[in-house]
Amino acid sequence: MKSSIYKRLGKAFLYLAFAKALLITTSCKSDYLQLTKVTSSQTHIDSTLQSVEQIENYIAPFKKSLDAQMDEQLSFNPVSMNKNDYKYNTPIGNMLATIVREQGEPIYTSRTGKSIDIVLLNHGGIRAGLPAGPVTMRRAYEIMPFDNEITIAELSGDQMNELINYLIDRKRAHPFDGMKIILNADDSINEITIQNQPLDKDRTYIVATNDYLYNGGDDMSFFKGAAMMKIDYKIRNAVIDYFKKVDTIKFERDNRFEVLD
């Protein structure tokens, strides 16, 4: 009976495996029960299924309260920003690097007495743009859906050199702050400064990043072995807090990372 139904469905949905098996031999009780057949199927949950009203009604007040908070205006953005607006640095990337410093540094300094030299995030971690218009919490969730935390690492001069080489090599608009990388058209270095100073291989640099990159994400292997601390601050929460305190979002592309003609 069953197999005829399967045949009608056609081979496309069927895979028959006949397997010799001694079943349940380890069970004592099962002298009386023997497995003879196992079948499987999978239901794709989509609009062809009629939602259970009781469940929808139960979700409704949670959704309403969530939506109200998510869609409340926190700030205003006059110009649309996307992570691919420009090649080497972008308004949205510069915004995120600034936010990590502005929101994270006071906490880090109060705990350690030290200041942050540079901020480094990743281009791929910007998951959405920020359209012109009202800025809401939902936008912050769209830009940073992941729960990555601000992570502050202490890099040696050599590791810092590797970090800079990585950025030069990749030539992507990985968001950073506190550093300037200017290359000539032939890729030779025109200017590299950290906090307006040349790289000093004998000193330690304080780099604010996220836990994903600290753990080697996006091939950022230069963090390996670096001492680090977290300040219990998710990047998304830093973004939300920044949106709440600023009336109008205003960031531009600048010359922190560029290749000269």
Add this chain to the structure above:
Amino acid sequence: MERRKFIRNTSAGMVAGAALWSNCALANGIFTGPKLEPGTKKITILHTNDTHSHIEPISGGRNDGRGGVARRAAIINKVRSENPNTLLLDCGDIFQGTPYFNFYGGELEIKLMSMMGYDAATIGNHDFDNSIEGLYKQLPHADFDFVISNYDFSNTIMDGHTKPYKVMVKDGVRIGLFGVGIQLDGLVDPKMYKETVYNDPIEVAKDQIKTLRETEKCDLVICMSHLGYSYRVDRVSDLSLAAATSGIDLIIGGHTHTFLDAPEVVKNASGKDVMVNQVGCYGINLGRIDFYLKEGKIDKGVDVVYEI
């Protein structure tokens, strides 16, 4: 070759095929199934994994319009009405992934699972994302058991609130469930999982199987896993667990968000078959396995037929 053909055909018309499959299945009564022969018992297992706080259908992206708890509830209700001898299981990472988790801490996820009548769930790494206290806090909302065998919670607030295994009896069939979770070190911040001790899943599984088969006299043994389906590197996974143990009938898994067109049937340590399945993530799919058992003396060497 047959299998390759099957995979190609399915992926060719993914969305159309998906709708067609469920509709055909419903129309042809696959979910009802033909009348059982006298002396035959049928146990249905429904399972999810890595639902990641996806309450509403997904909005945007490649999975736009898929998933949704209220829709999942519909198919669960239908299957249960057709076969009351149905278990509904989840393989972890219930938490994290939408603002519902950030706003309500997982309360809604657990409450909805209780409403849908989940029988048991195991624990995924993301279920520690609000720390072990955050998980503990949601336990009062769970009308189902958290079954996890290889996490030792003795020195944590979760001590005594999970089960190493669970036996459910449906139509006289004893079904043994146990759960295995992934190594937390390196995956979850220790300040989140605190003094949770991870024990070797394979060794623990062997002990659980022995208990379920010999002491609890189970007819079916199901492993709920959050180890991940398989890895290129040498790391314990559902497939390696299947190969290293004997006495499991079904491993349902999670963690790797693996979408399978159909379950795999692989050989266990004794050369016998074990079925391994996983249904992607975000509540996009509901997996279903039906076990048919016949009353009577064990006939050694009988063929178990897998229709997958």
